[in-house]
Amino acid sequence: GIQVEQSPPDLILQEGANSTLRCNFSDSVNNLQWFHQNPWGQLINLFYIPSGTKQNGRLSATTVATERYSLLYISSSQTTDSGVYFCAVKGFYTGKLIFGQGTTLQVKP
Amino acid sequence: DSGVTQTPKHLITATGQRVTLRCSPRSGDLSVYWYQQSLDQGLQFLIQYYNGEERAKGNILERFSAQQFPDLHSELNLSSLELGDSALYFCASSSRAGATNEKLFFGSGTQLSVL
16 A cells, blocks of 8 residues: 655754655555644644645645655744644545654744 | 534543444535544554445454444444554544545544553
């Protein structure tokens, strides 16, 4: 099956800093989503982005499908950005969304 | 609020017992997914239902079963519980099962602790 690798596994930032999270996947995908799991455990859908670039406020994401990776950019980070960021993909021959292991982000005030 | 409701939020039980987790999808969503999140395995897909029928199966143990009812709510039944079943169990729903642009919306999860 498809393998999803996220890096870095852990990230500590000072408030106001920018960061880039990466997601590599081992096969072609037709669906890629980024999720944020907040400290209370809630999983929130950030982006649906199988290709191209999208922006939502301080967050943006880019997926280069031909090179099998996606990037999540967080600018001017805030303490409320803390939590775990997951990349999840679905391949052409599977109906299930496969999650990476996540990047744990801690933003310090 | 995602619109997906899971109950109970927390469940503490003993080994060997059986529990039922409940999920109500977003209004209008026909598809329900169950995921298990543990520290060592991450987020693992268990099973998917679409309009009452099983659509896909993942790493679901034989001791676990699920169903989706005519009103579209779903239940995940876990039996002969073991310590290793302690995890956060998520339900997610979507309106476009199988579509390439399908987006999943997750409930807040049920934290199961097996003692």
